[in-house]
Amino acid sequence: MPAPSRREMLAGVIGAAALGGGLLEVRGSEAGRDRTGSRVEVVVPAAAGGGFDTVARQAQHALRENGLARTVEVLNLPGGGGTVGLSHVAQQAGRADLLMVMGTSILGGIRITGSATTLADITPLAKLAEDYVVVAVRADSPIGSMAELARRWRARPRETAVAGGAVGTADHLLAAMALHGLGADPADLNYIVYSGDGEVLTALLSHTADVAVSSLNGFAAQIEAGQVRALAVSSAERLPGVDIPTVREGGIDLDLANWRGLAAPPGLDRRARRRLDALVADLVETPQWRSALQRFGWRDALLTGADFTDFLAEEDRRLTGIIEGLGLS
Known part of the structure; x- marks a missing residue:
């Protein structure tokens, strides 16, 4: 029997933290199936043409080409350092056909603008890459x-x-x-x-x-x-x-990774969360996504489940310290 692919292994653990720590089984025979019903909308909390938008367009292409969703639409909602798009997604509770690109800039925007909407109001799914x-x-x-x-x-x-x-x-x-x-x-x-x-x-x-x-x-x-x-x-x-x-x-002692990831609305039931976790697991294994990593110089930095939850908590603390230290908040 051939060894399971990374996609099959990931799909079993990708949502463990949010779903009480239980392993979620997604069988290999489901690979390539439409996991969202028919449609996916990807919210970009920034204008067209930027880094978030590029991630969304590459994900759109990969999902379409591999039959992971029949229709994939990208919606740009710039403003407020990403918090306009964030607030929109936070208001779409329970929608299992909605994704949002997120990353370093969202955390910075939340802290600097004093946004009432935070990451606690959405469902983070995965860190995908670093730019x-x-x-x-x-x-x-x-x-x-x-x-x-x-x-x-x-x-x-x-x-x-x-x-x-x-x-x-x-x-x-x-x-x-x-x-x-x-x-x-x-x-x-x-x-x-x-x-x-x-x-x-x-x-x-x-x-x-x-x-x-x-x-x-x-x-x-x-x-x-x-x-x-x-x-x-x-x-x-x-x-x-x-x-x-x-x-x-x-001569300036600093470095900064600009990571990119995906999130979903709050209030997902167990089945919806499992489908979206499996969708992400499928996405990152597609030839189109692997090609995008190489073409755009993105570093594969996949984190899911508890690892992503821990990363977000630490990243929020780190960026909050930087922003406060710079007097930007």
């Missing part, structure tokens, strides 16, 4: 390296305009953490908020901003075309196959 933030400049910028940007920031932080995503996102947190790490006041950060990678890139190329912070994928085409130079990436070590120094190499 990293890139610090970039135009190709003709006089800023030649992260170390040079650090010197400029330390001396005159208000004179450098930085374009990035919403307040509380990984983009914003990285810029504020970098300034703080240089001994400057994060309140002096000249940070301009944009909706989505496309707007951030436009601000940089139009000389509205001197520096931009966003996902590597958001800048990849322009870096390859020679329009944009990446000064640093927020990973702890250089990424395989990517010739970009780390922020730490530029």
Whole structure:
């Protein structure tokens, strides 16, 4: 008898924490079946074109191509550092056909905006992958390296305009953490908020901003075309196959992973939760999802069940400490 696949093993344990610790059996013969009835709606708590949106579109493609749902629709609900979309999902109690992309930016948005809706009001399902933030400049910028940007920031932080995503996102947190790490006041950060990678890139190329912070994928085409130079990436070590120094190499002692995951509405019954857990287990094994990890430079960081619950609690404590330490809350 062949050994069970990771999907079959995952489906048995993926929802244990939320369902009283019991193992949930999902037989291999169910693989590829429509697990949601017919339709899945994926809420993106951000504008089209950004990292959350890319995750949703790749999941949409994988679910469709493998017959895991007949119809998959993506709904963008930007605003409030992700809390507008979060609140929408929290109000859809019991809906077993609804998913939401979540991640670092949701936790930051909750803390900075003081949102009354928190992760306690939804059903976290899984951490899927980790991405990293890139610090970039135009190709003709006089800023030649992260170390040079650090010197400029330390001396005159208000004179450098930085374009990035919403307040509380990984983009914003990285810029504020970098300034703080240089001994400057994060309140002096000249940070301009944009909706989505496309707007951030436009601000940089139009000389509205001197520096931009966003996902590597958001800048990849322009870096390859020679329009944009990446000064640093927020990973702890250089990424395989990517010739970009780390922020730490530029003299600022920090790293920041921008993780991405999936959640569902509150109030799911046992059967609905089991179906969604199995759907996630199937999704991460599809060729389309595995290909997306490679194409977008995402690190496979799958966590489910009790492991994901523990991760969220620790991540919330960590980011709360960072945000309070930076004076952003």
